[in-house]
Each structure stands twice: as structure tokens, then as C-alpha cells.
Amino acid sequence: MNKSKSSVLTLVVAALAGTAAIGANAQGRVADVYIPSQQQQASTQYMVKTGSSRSMANYPDFTGVAEHTINSVVSIKNYASVRQQQNNFFQFGDGWDPFEFFFGPGNGQQQRKQQQQQPKKSDSKPQLRGSGSGVIISADGYIVTNNHVVDGADKLTVTLNDNSEYNARVIGTDPNTDLALIKINAKNLQPITFANSDDVKVGEWCVAVGNPFGFNSSVTVGVISAKGRGLNESANSGIKSFIQHDAAVNPGNSGGALVNTDGELIGINTMIYSQTGNYAGISFAVPSNTVRKVEADLRQYGTVQRAVLGISYQELDADMAKEHKITATNEGIYVAKVTDRGAAKEAGLQEGDVIVKFNGTSIKNGGELQEQMNKLRPGDKATLGFYRDNKYKTAQVTFKNDQGTTKITKNSDFASLGASFLNLTSKEKDDLSISNGVKVTGVREGKFKAAGVRDGFIITTINDEPVNSSDDVETIYDQIMHSNADKVMYIKGITATGKTKYYAVDLSDAE
Incomplete structure (x- = not known):
């Protein structure tokens, strides 16, 4: 990626569309925004329809998908004390200024000075810090969202599509995948249905549902651009395996749903690739299979259980293959180092091996490898296919945790400590x-x-x-x-x- 002073492409979280995001509003509020009608007609079929009365020239009709999904997507508001905002607001990643994101290139320093010059308010009452989106995953009030949507909050409120509002508590967070699980005390909610993100195909339609800039229940449409997209530049998320799509995602969409044409969840919208901080045609979502695993771990263990293979690797390309005299393949995971007493070592993998399959699924890059490993816990097994000396071999691996054992990581959680x-x-x-x-x-x-x-x-x-x-x-x-x-x-x-x-x-x- 070429960088210059005049034009720098940056990865930004599709972040909190709050008081700063609506800087042109004299009151700096996001509450006075359009609220959609509460009357939602039930849909019995969610497949995209073509040739209907709502379609022109056989363009697809997404009304059924929208009607089925919007009641499963919520608005989340993040409140923090003035002191907490001053301490935490700049912790969005190295080199990324949120004031530049909200107010445009060159204006960050001016806006920061204006905020610092404003009269201090009482620290006792949390102030609105920003807003994002979330997805209902159970009828009794569990909601998944992004970690950066809830991070640093002293108070969280959740607004449903019918405009009812609840206080929320954080069940658990996972900064590595930028996911969080929160809970509201409600019943008979409409949870979203999970799809298998492995089944998503490049080129198929997708629909993003969220609350950009605080505009509730906004629906945008696009197509899947890529899968297993690795983003080494990502400063805010440890995950290197995203679904890339071109449905419009803007500040406030963070934590919202990316669904297929059946209205099923295929991802949680998390960040965009942009020069300005606003939508530029490249959006990224955490795959639903990763979301399902993370939320299940947070519910059951309080922390995410991660399978560790125990290798250092490089993504193989034609030049590297030529350098190492590899003729069997030009893509895959080149094992640069095998950790002593790690899972790969015990399975017999060696430096110079090229991993190309994981439980029968082709592996071309690090993103695809991580996407498969994100489904597993310590103690789980998988069959790896790899080339050694240009000959194809297989090995069964029993994954370990980051402490080198196969035990589930214990989460010593003293309720009063909240950690x-x-x-x-x-x-x-x-x-x-x-x-x-x-x-x-x-x-x-x-x-x-x-x-x-x-x-x-x-x-x-x-x-x-x-x-x-x-x-x-x-x-x-x-x-x-x-x-x-x-x-x-x-x-x-x-x-x-x-x-x-x-x-x-x-x-x-x-x-």
C-alpha cells in the first residue's frame, strides 16, 4: 500500500456515530433522528424476488429481506463520563484520529482544541459518547455487537425497532475479534437466524442493516466482494479473516447485521476501507461462524477459547515458491517456524511444509486459515493437508491453547471485580x-x-x-x-x- 501526505488510505472502524459524528448539529444530538414506522408487515418469504410490481427491468426486490431483518437489529448508545471520554476517546488504533474521522482531514486538531476549551460538565452524569448497532441473537435479550461500540461505556442503552428502550449490561468482550455480547431484560424478541458463512459465495447479494449516523433501521444492498480477506493493517482488530462487501457501511453501522437473501446473518459489520472515514465501496464484516463461536464462548466461559496451531508462517506466492523450489503449488501457508511442544510440532509438521487444506477446505492465505481455526477450541482436532518436498501429505492436529495445553482456559470471574x-x-x-x-x-x-x-x-x-x-x-x-x-x-x-x-x-x- 503506497502512502503519501496528500492521500493516505486508512482502515477505520465503522464507528460510533454520536455527538462528534453529527458535528453540524448545534446541539450535537443523535436522538432527534428519523424513526421508521412501527407497522411492519410480516413476510412469509425472504428470498429476493424479481419481476414483481416493485421491480424494474427485473432488478431484485429486497423488501422481504428488510422486513424480516430490521426487527432483529437494534441501536446502541454509549454513555461515558466527561473524564472517561477524555481518557478513552483516542484509543481507536495507532495513527487514527477520531476527530479527523468525524470532521474531515485537516480539521482534527481544531476540533480537539474546541472540545478541550468547552466548559467542563459534571463527571457524575454520563454524557452521550456515540452510537452503533447490534443484532439480537436470542428471544430473551442477548445481543451481539462490536467491542468498539461498547468500549469505555459507563452506561449502555438499546433501542429496538419499535422504539422501546432498555438499559444493557456487558456479558463479555473480545477485542481480538472486535466482538462483544450484551444483554437486556426483555422477552419475546425476534432473534436473527444464523447462516453458515462458509457457504457464502463471492458475487452473491448481501444486505447491511444498521443505524448509520443514528438513522435507525437503515438498509443498504451490495454484493460479496471477497472472503477470508486478511487485513494486516487493521489496528483495531486482531481478526485477519473478513467478508468483504460493497453494501454501504458508515459510522453507526458498527455491530449491525450483514445478511443474505434469506434474511440470515452472514456477518457483523465492523470496519471500512476509506480515505475519508465514510463509505467508499469497501466494507468488512466478521463472518457469522466466528460470531457464533465467540458469543457461545463468552456466554459459557466468559472468555474466548482459541485454538493455537503453533507455527510462524508466510503466505506462499510464485516468487517464494521459486526460491524454495516448490513446484507442487504457488499458494498456501508456508511454515517458517514450528513452535516447540506446540500442536503442529506434535502432529509432525516441519519448517518448509506448505499447508493447503484444513479439514478438506482449501487454504490459500492466512485469512482462510484463521477463518477455519476460529471455529475451534483447545482440544479440538483437524486434518491438515500439506506439501513436503512437493509431495502431498496429511496430518491430524490436536490444537492447544496459548499456554500449551489442551485445557479450556479458565476465566476466574469475581462478580464484584467485574473482570x-x-x-x-x-x-x-x-x-x-x-x-x-x-x-x-x-x-x-x-x-x-x-x-x-x-x-x-x-x-x-x-x-x-x-x-x-x-x-x-x-x-x-x-x-x-x-x-x-x-x-x-x-x-x-x-x-x-x-x-x-x-x-x-x-x-x-x-x-
């Missing part, structure tokens, strides 16, 4: 030059969030006692709660960049 804890790998410790520590993940409403602790922070000591596992955290927590001393966790740790930080977590009302 979960994961053991560090040896590599993470070496990279940070520490001998012990535990990573904070899944921060939601609770003691940690109130104290300012965020996802990814690494705790090294609590009350001067070293911690090296979730069990250590639980033991210290229990000691504090059963002692006669002050009910406080004095936490020392480091950020992902190696900066030392301290927090005091008040546990006095957790008894």
Missing part, C-alpha cells in the same frame, strides 16, 4: 522482562472498571504479593475479604507498552 484473569505465556513475560504476572481481560461494570483498570493491563503484585495465575488473584481476594484489615486491593502492574501503573481497588461494599 477476568488470564495467565501470561512465557513469551509475554520475556517480552516485558517480568517473572510473574496475570493479564486482566473482559473488564465490565464492577470494581476494576471503577478504579480505572482496563483490558490488557498486567498485574504483577496485589498488596505486595506476587501473582502468576488467576488462582493467585482469587486467593488474595479471599484473604482480603476474610481479614479485619481494610478491604482494598493495592495493585501494581504494567501496561502492554511496559509502563508501570498503580491502582487501589475498593472492595468495602463487596462483602
Whole structure:
């Protein structure tokens, strides 16, 4: 990708279309927007129709798809204290300025200064930070959305298509896939039906449903442009396997549905590729199979269970194939390194192997490999097809977790803390030059969030006692709660960049 000062293509999340997004509005509000009619006619057939009274020259008619889907898509508003907004609003990824995104190139610094010069409001009442979209996945109120839609919120509200509003709580988040699961107390909702995203074909019709710029229940149409699209430039998402499409996606569409012509979910719209931050014909969605796996893990375990193959790789191309005298194929996953005691090593894979199949599915690039692995958990098995010395071979792999075992990662979740804890790998410790520590993940409403602790922070000591596992955290927590001393966790740790930080977590009302 060629970059210059005059024109820089950037990946941006189809982010929060909130007060900043509607900067031309003197009041800076998103509530006073068009609300569609509550009268929605039931559709008994959702396939695209051609040649109907609504069609011209046999163009397809998507009314059935829209009617079936809009009641499953919600608007989500993110509220945060003024102080929280000032602290968190710029954490959208390296090199990306949200003021540039909302107000246009060259205007970011001016708008930031104007915000900083505004009179400070009370920190006690959360202010509207922005809005996004979400998709109902159960009749009793579970909703999937993007992590960046709910990140940093002190309060979340969900508005259904019938204009009813609910407060929402975060069940779990996964920054790596930019997905989050939230819950509202409601019944008899209309959940969306999941499709198998593996069955999606390039060139088929797709429909995006969401709330761009706060305009509820907006429907746009496009076609699938590519599958397994890897985006190494993505600063906001660890996932490298997207569905690319050209249905219009704009700020506020984040977390909304991408559906097929049966009105079934094939993806969650997440980001766009653009010079301006607005739609430019290239949109990306997390595949529905990944969404289904992540939300199931968040519900059951509180954290996502990831299968680890244990290799470093490069995507094979013609030049690399020539360099390594590979004649059997010009595409696939070239194994550059095999991790000791990893799943690939135990299955017999070696450096120089070229992986071309995963459970019978062709693998041409890293995005396609990750798309298959996203479905699996530690302990699951898969058959890999690969070339070695230009001869085709197969091997069965039993996947491990990032700690090198086949066990499900335990999520030590103390309700009052509102956080979960994961053991560090040896590599993470070496990279940070520490001998012990535990990573904070899944921060939601609770003691940690109130104290300012965020996802990814690494705790090294609590009350001067070293911690090296979730069990250590639980033991210290229990000691504090059963002692006669002050009910406080004095936490020392480091950020992902190696900066030392301290927090005091008040546990006095957790008894």
C-alpha cells in the first residue's frame, strides 16, 4: 500500500456515530433522528424476488429481506463520563484520529482544541459518547455487537425497532475479534437466524442493516466482494479473516447485521476501507461462524477459547515458491517456524511444509486459515493437508491453547471485580522482562472498571504479593475479604507498552 501526505488510505472502524459524528448539529444530538414506522408487515418469504410490481427491468426486490431483518437489529448508545471520554476517546488504533474521522482531514486538531476549551460538565452524569448497532441473537435479550461500540461505556442503552428502550449490561468482550455480547431484560424478541458463512459465495447479494449516523433501521444492498480477506493493517482488530462487501457501511453501522437473501446473518459489520472515514465501496464484516463461536464462548466461559496451531508462517506466492523450489503449488501457508511442544510440532509438521487444506477446505492465505481455526477450541482436532518436498501429505492436529495445553482456559470471574484473569505465556513475560504476572481481560461494570483498570493491563503484585495465575488473584481476594484489615486491593502492574501503573481497588461494599 503506497502512502503519501496528500492521500493516505486508512482502515477505520465503522464507528460510533454520536455527538462528534453529527458535528453540524448545534446541539450535537443523535436522538432527534428519523424513526421508521412501527407497522411492519410480516413476510412469509425472504428470498429476493424479481419481476414483481416493485421491480424494474427485473432488478431484485429486497423488501422481504428488510422486513424480516430490521426487527432483529437494534441501536446502541454509549454513555461515558466527561473524564472517561477524555481518557478513552483516542484509543481507536495507532495513527487514527477520531476527530479527523468525524470532521474531515485537516480539521482534527481544531476540533480537539474546541472540545478541550468547552466548559467542563459534571463527571457524575454520563454524557452521550456515540452510537452503533447490534443484532439480537436470542428471544430473551442477548445481543451481539462490536467491542468498539461498547468500549469505555459507563452506561449502555438499546433501542429496538419499535422504539422501546432498555438499559444493557456487558456479558463479555473480545477485542481480538472486535466482538462483544450484551444483554437486556426483555422477552419475546425476534432473534436473527444464523447462516453458515462458509457457504457464502463471492458475487452473491448481501444486505447491511444498521443505524448509520443514528438513522435507525437503515438498509443498504451490495454484493460479496471477497472472503477470508486478511487485513494486516487493521489496528483495531486482531481478526485477519473478513467478508468483504460493497453494501454501504458508515459510522453507526458498527455491530449491525450483514445478511443474505434469506434474511440470515452472514456477518457483523465492523470496519471500512476509506480515505475519508465514510463509505467508499469497501466494507468488512466478521463472518457469522466466528460470531457464533465467540458469543457461545463468552456466554459459557466468559472468555474466548482459541485454538493455537503453533507455527510462524508466510503466505506462499510464485516468487517464494521459486526460491524454495516448490513446484507442487504457488499458494498456501508456508511454515517458517514450528513452535516447540506446540500442536503442529506434535502432529509432525516441519519448517518448509506448505499447508493447503484444513479439514478438506482449501487454504490459500492466512485469512482462510484463521477463518477455519476460529471455529475451534483447545482440544479440538483437524486434518491438515500439506506439501513436503512437493509431495502431498496429511496430518491430524490436536490444537492447544496459548499456554500449551489442551485445557479450556479458565476465566476466574469475581462478580464484584467485574473482570477476568488470564495467565501470561512465557513469551509475554520475556517480552516485558517480568517473572510473574496475570493479564486482566473482559473488564465490565464492577470494581476494576471503577478504579480505572482496563483490558490488557498486567498485574504483577496485589498488596505486595506476587501473582502468576488467576488462582493467585482469587486467593488474595479471599484473604482480603476474610481479614479485619481494610478491604482494598493495592495493585501494581504494567501496561502492554511496559509502563508501570498503580491502582487501589475498593472492595468495602463487596462483602
